Amino acid sequence: MKSIRVAAAVATAAMALTACSSPTHAGAAAVVGSQRISTSELNKDTQDYLAALKKANLDESQLGIPATQIVLQRLVNVAVSDQILERNHVQVTEGEIDAALKDPGQFQSPEINLLSQGVAPDDARAYGRAIAGLTKLQQQFGGEAGSQRLAQEFNSVKPVINPRYGVQNPQRSQENPGIFVDAGRFGKLTAQAATQG
Template identity: 40%
Template sequence: MKTPKRLFALAVLAAGVVLTACSPLQAGAAAIVGDERITASQVEADVRETQAALKRNPDVQQQLQFSLPQTVLLQRVVTLQYLELGNRNGVSVSDGELDAFVAQQGGEQQVELRLLGSGVPPSQARGYIRAYLTEQKLLAKFGGGTDEAALQRGQQAMSQELDKVKVTYSPRYGAFDPQQGFVAGDRFGKVPQQAPAADAGQAGQ
């Protein structure tokens, strides 16, 4: 992993392949990943943290394809998906491996700043990196090696496996298209407010 852009591969992969929005959600949920629930309050906190960090670091170049609430939600979703897939396949990343990777990338602060531009708040950076490293191990496991042909085989198998970790989004964050990601809309450019239970139950309608 030589370039910072590879740090952001998880969201790119997941947005184009496996995410859906189809079934009712629990009240207050922003998304459900497998059996894990991401709450609207968690997303709001991530947005506030990211905004504050960006103000402290005005030179960070933002690379957001979607609104900030949508982006931080997507990053949480992707992190949970890969960690869950790793658990299902006996693949994990140790703290030592994570620390070594961070050091290789220039240290914790540098990694956090790189990820900040893609909507990952500093408090979530280690979890996101752990998911990235889990993805790399899964690619090698599914493909039977680390050469280019093996990684391509791993990518194909990964797509099928990720599809088994179902994701459901609350419609409050916008319509989600598996090929395009979130459909753009000004309505979703602000931090979402806590929705009443009746709204949360309308997912997929």
């Protein structure tokens, strides 16, 4: 059976999620700047994602964290990316989005790569735009040398996550990139799942 590891970074950017007592808008799973990610949007995307996992003969248990958390992480990453791309006047073409979506990453197929990022392949355009845009922005910042500036831009947008979806991992690092830790609601992470993120 295929296995997936949850990737925690988009491009080279490290995301700092801020979990606080409650988002500023009722019914929000997260608030990213002025953009609200509703619980209904999260629920719909999670159902689409679970269906895509099933279609690929994969199971949510292989993620190591609940599907809701990986989908919420992706929605937040895309919202943050959209804001920094707009702020830096980065335009992305349809061809660049197509190319980003064809990348297999570290997996054997583009489909598995998308699933590892919390993306249902049938609904991946916004994610592809974010990836292509972040790549262009890093080049604009000086290529590999610009990765630190890209990370700073990415971390300058501080999302507010509804605590009902989990608690931020305070010991998040390169070795343990998981965004969430057990808040007593989702069950305990195994040591292996926690280190795999």
